[in-house]
Amino acid sequence: MIRVSGPEAVAAVAPLLRSSIPLAEFPSHTLRRVAVVDAKSGERVDEALCAVMRAPRSYTGEDVVELSCHGSPALLRMVTRWIVAGGARLAAPGEFTRRAFLNGRLDLAQAEAVALLIGARTDRAVALAARALAGGLSDQVQALRDALVDVIAGLEVALDFPEERVGHDVGVARATVARLRADVERWLASARHGRVVHDGLTAALVGPPNAGKSSLLNALLGRDRAIVSPVPGTTRDIVEGTIALAGVPLRLLDTAGIDVPRDGIEAEGIRRSRRAMEESDLLLVVLDGSISPARRVLEETAHRARIVVRAKSDLTAHPETAALADAVAASAVSGGGVEALLDRLTQEVERRASAAGDEGGIVASLRQIELLESLSRAFAAGDAALGDAPLEAALVDLKDALTCAGSILGVDVGDAVLNHIFSTFCLGK
Numbered sequence: 001m002i003r004v005s006g007p008e009a010v011a012a013v014a015p016l017l018r019s020s021i022p023l024a025e026f027p028s029h030t031l032r033r034v035a036v037v038d039a040k041s042g043e044r045v046d047e048a049l050c051a052v053m054r055a056p057r058s059y060t061g062e063d064v065v066e067l068s069c070h071g072s073p074a075l076l077r078m079v080t081r082w083i084v085a086g087g088a089r090l091a092a093p094g095e096f097t098r099r100a101f102l103n104g105r106l107d108l109a110q111a112e113a114v115a116l117l118i119g120a121r122t123d124r125a126v127a128l129a130a131r132a133l134a135g136g137l138s139d140q141v142q143a144l145r146d147a148l149v150d151v152i153a154g155l156e157v158a159l160d161f162p163e164e165r166v167g168h169d170v171g172v173a174r175a176t177v178a179r180l181r182a183d184v185e186r187w188l189a190s191a192r193h194g195r196v197v198h199d200g201l202t203a204a205l206v207g208p209p210n211a212g213k214s215s216l217l218n219a220l221l222g223r224d225r226a227i228v229s230p231v232p233g234t235t236r237d238i239v240e241g242t243i244a245l246a247g248v249p250l251r252l253l254d255t256a257g258i259d260v261p262r263d264g265i266e267a268e269g270i271r272r273s274r275r276a277m278e279e280s281d282l283l284l285v286v287l288d289g290s291i292s293p294a295r296r297v298l299e300e301t302a303h304r305a306r307i308v309v310r311a312k313s314d315l316t317a318h319p320e321t322a323a324l325a326d327a328v329a330a331s332a333v334s335g336g337g338v339e340a341l342l343d344r345l346t347q348e349v350e351r352r353a354s355a356a357g358d359e360g361g362i363v364a365s366l367r368q369i370e371l372l373e374s375l376s377r378a379f380a381a382g383d384a385a386l387g388d389a390p391l392e393a394a395l396v397d398l399k400d401a402l403t404c405a406g407s408i409l410g411v412d413v414g415d416a417v418l419n420h421i422f423s424t425f426c427l428g429k
Contacts, residue, residue: 002067002080004088005060005096010052012088013065015039016079017050023065028054036069039082046070046079060096061103101410108410109138112365116198124247125198128363137362138409140187144180145405151176152398159391174386177398181379187362188372193354194363200242200249201349204276206301207286208294209257212311215332216286217241217254220342238276245346248353253280258297282306282348290315293324307344313337368408375404 004013014023018035026032029051036046049068058064069075084090092098094115101111113132120126132138151173158170205213218224221241239254253276256269277283282305287293289310298308310321313329313336321327328344330337354361364372382397 002069002076002083003091003096004065004067004083005058005062005091005099006088007055007063008087009063009065012083012086013050013067015086016082017067018044019050023050023052026050026052028052028057034067036067036079039086046075056103056105059105060099061105062099107138107142109141109364109368109408110135111410112368113137113363116363116365120198121200121249122197122244122247125249125363128194128197128361131361132363137187137191137364137368140183140362141405141408144183145402145409145411147176147180148398148402148405152395152402155391155395155398159395170386170391174383177379177383177386180401181376181383184372184376184379188369188376190354190362191364191369191372193352194361195366195369196353197248197361198363200251201281201352202251202253202279203282203284203345204253204255204273204280205284205286206255206258206273206277207297207311208288209259211257211286211288211294212332213257213286214239214254216284216309216311216330217252219330219332219335219338220252238272245342245349246353248349250345250349252284258294258300277301277304281352282345284309286311287321287324287327289313289317289321289329291318291321293318293321305348307341307348309341371404371408375401375408378404 006012010024016036016039017023018037019032023034031049031051034048034050035044036048037044046069048070051066053059053064053066055062067079069079080090097106097111097114100106101108106114110133113129117126117129117133120129155170155173205217207213217239221243223241240251242249242251244250255273255276256266258270258273283301285297285301285306285308287297287308287310289312308324308327310317310324310327310329312331312333314331314334317329328337328341330341332338378397378401382394382401385394385397
């Protein structure tokens with residue numbers, strides 16, 4: 001599909017189309033079949049579907065022409081080149097969404113949700129991003145902003161006219177601020193869980209050489225991704241694959257065996273294994289269940305979130321390894337225990353992504369999460385100031401909170417407080 005947006009969109013595309021009525025007379029939001037031609041020679045190059053969406057009822061808020069051609073890259077390049085020759089220019093990355101924001105069709109939180117939706121890798125991530133695009137976070141922040149403007153306006157009036165006893169009571173204002181702060185903390189928790197759903201988690205398979213890590217990776221992925229060999233030290237570099245559990249992408253890293261290195265290459269592989277461990281959210285500590293457990297690996301991973309896997313469970317178990325508490329027995333050869341391991345992994349993923357809370361869940365950009373954190377800190381400072389500091393100090397903190405809320409939505413709050421004071425309280429002289 002080729003999309004053209006702007007006041008001259010119809011004029012730029014019209015010379016390339018042939019239909020029963022001119023493009024300028026197309027009814028808005030109606031799909032029509034057209035012929036695409038070379039504007040210079042008149043030679044027909046494609047049969048396409050065309051829609052005109054007239055301002056302001058379009059995605060960008062401007063006149064938009066959408067042309068759905070057949071999917072030949074050469075054809076699309078050729079038609080695009082002709083449209084550019086007719087006076088249009090190529091859009092910059094994200095420009096249509098940027099125009100939608102500038103023209104008031106989306107606020108900034110919704111505009112960022114478009115990028116989250118495009119980058120979603122699972123059905124669950126799509127659902128959370130779609131909720132954000134529909135205004136999930138925006139509506140909540142807008143309601144908070146309205147309540148905060150009311151509090152600030154009331155305190156400004158109380159400060160300027162103390163003898164009139166108008167405006168907000170400080171106790172009531174403090175209760176409102178505490179409630180808004182609690183809302184922000186709840187959104188932050190939900191947004192962090194939403195980032196887990198969007199970004200996914202990483203689990204590193206670690207253990208001694210020849211413990212069965214590569215075979216287990218292949219079993220979890222359901223395909224041969226890593227080279228498997230009975231020779232210890234086969235895996236020298238990180239091998240990875242991704243599965244989806246509970247609607248969350250889980251990146252699995254197969255690492256080199258952790259042991260005393262025999263040469264420089266093996267030492268580098270072990271160094272990379274330890275770096276992968278540091279960067280992972282979860283460790284799968286894979287031990288050969290037929291031999292005594294590798295105490296070095298168990299001690300090194302003791303203080304990390306981990307699942308201990310007793311691999312090669314199709315072989316006779318070593319008594320010490322079999323006695324490891326809470327270890328999952330699995331065999332890549334027979335497939336036994338692989339489903340149980342996937343169930344344990346799913347539980348870990350759900351705990352981090354809060355699957356039970358998706359009904360009210362949101363996904364937010366990192367910028368929005370940082371602003372929500374700043375908003376929470378500003379509310380905390382404002383709450384404390386309302387308890388034991390001059391009213392002017394509390395207003396500074398609350399106005400910082402208002403700026404953060406406005407930044408999430410992309411709203412200029414410059415005159416909002418003054419406008420609210422005069423329109424709501426009507427103090428006159």
